[in-house]
Amino acid sequence: MQIPNEDEMYQALLERDSSFEGIFIAGVKTTGIFCRPTCTAKKPKKENTVFFRTTKEALDHGYRACKICHPMQPAGVAPQWLKDLLLEIHANPAINMKDQDLRNRGLDPKRVRRSFQKNHGMTFHAYQRSVRLNHAFSRLQEGDKVIDTAYNVGYESLSGFGDAFKKNLGFSPTESSSRCVITIVRITTPLGPLIAGATEEGICLLEFSDRRMLETQIQRLRKHFDARFIPGRNHHLDQLEKQLAEYFNGTRCNFNLEILFPGTAFQRKVWQELLTISLGTKRSYAEQAIAIGHPYAVRAVAKANGDNRIAIIIPCHRVIGSDGKLTGYGGGLWRKKWLLDHESKMNC
Ligand SMILES: [Zn+2]
Incomplete structure (x- = not known):
């Protein structure tokens, strides 16, 4: 490697x-x-x-x-206790764990709080509430009644549920059928953590968490879907996580996922074309421009590549300079090199 x-x-x-x-x-x-x-x-x-x-x-x-940073403990992957805790919360969104519940599971509440602040930018309590309300949103979208949903996710009063729902999602429970939420998860990979986002219709975001463009991309999606980003799970994200793990293990060459990539007609054309570059092959920006029928728009093609929001799945890393140089990559050139090396060793 x-x-x-x-x-x-x-x-x-x-x-x-x-x-x-x-x-x-x-x-x-x-x-x-x-x-x-x-x-x-x-x-x-x-x-x-x-x-x-x-x-x-x-x-x-x-x-x-080193006795300070403990490099022998697995790096970049969530510790087992955190995986177990997230699994429990996502499997049972109505759960509302207090400090004592954490202690009963052998966990130090302070450590749990630090971990959620660091990795999810919110308190453990806020994370649980978001997951709960996101789950409620899915139930409402499927046609469940507001009152049943409120009780199902552990609210004792309808007004309490309505207030919390509106505060977190930005609209009231009764508006759910016509509104959208972007569910987000953090996925750890050998290249560092990725932030993934999906609506009920498909995946709309997959970016390295340290990417400078991430905040801009989040704003664009928020505006396009008129939706907030809420932690949780949905079947698109489950599929994504599974298929990404297979890709990094070297056992998956093609992704089979619902993806959403709103953009200008030109951007969509460029991204659509990227999807046709199969694993193990590379293309130059000039070839990419010819492929979409705009042979003189090389720079615009490079720009649209850089605006890709679904890293790895829409394989913008497979486009390189005409001289064979890797040139730019939003996630950092070393990641582009890593991905291309990884793909060159896969048997597809
Ligand atoms: Zn150290």
Whole structure:
């Protein structure tokens, strides 16, 4: 497996960039200790740093694990306790776990709170409420009565349910049949966490969580669908997570997913064309421009590629410069290189 170049990794080390978790391990020559990119300890000088792909490699070179950042614990993946907790919340959205319920499961409520603030940008309590109300929205869309839904998700009064619903989703329960919600989940991958979003109709977002464009893309979708982003699960996201895991394992070459990509007629044409570039093949921006019948619009094609909101699934990483150089990629060039290397090794 390829790793990014040393300058990029050293910069990530200095910036404690969490998107590099699981990508490299840094060894310190002067102390013989190895660390995660995000270690909070003082950073070594560049000439004293050595980069490894895995903790095993660092151990093989005689380095010892840092006691501050615990690099031997799996990086970039959610710990098992968090997976179990999320599974329980999503399987039973009416559940309203208090601190005591967490302690009963052997969990430290403070640790749970820190984890949700860090990974979901909201309190554990707010996360549970959002999942509950998102689930209520699905039930209402399927035609359930407001009163039944309110009780089903654990509200004791209809007005309490109505207020919470409106505050979180931006419209009242009775408007559900004509409105939309974008359900979001965080998916961890070998390239760092991705944020995925889907309406009831299909997937509309898949972006690396550290991507600068993410906020802009979220605003565009919010406006287009006139919808808020609410944590939860739906069958499109379940499918996406399953198929992405298979892709990263090297066992899936094609995705079979409902996707939504609103945009201008030109953007849609470019994105539609990207979907025809099969795994293991590459195309230049100029070839892409010819393919959509606008041979002189190379720069506009490159721009539309960059505006793609569904990374990996709409494979904009398969378009490269005419000279064979990788050129730009919203998720970072090292990720584009990683994806192309990964795909070149797959048997499709
Ligand atoms: Zn460390």
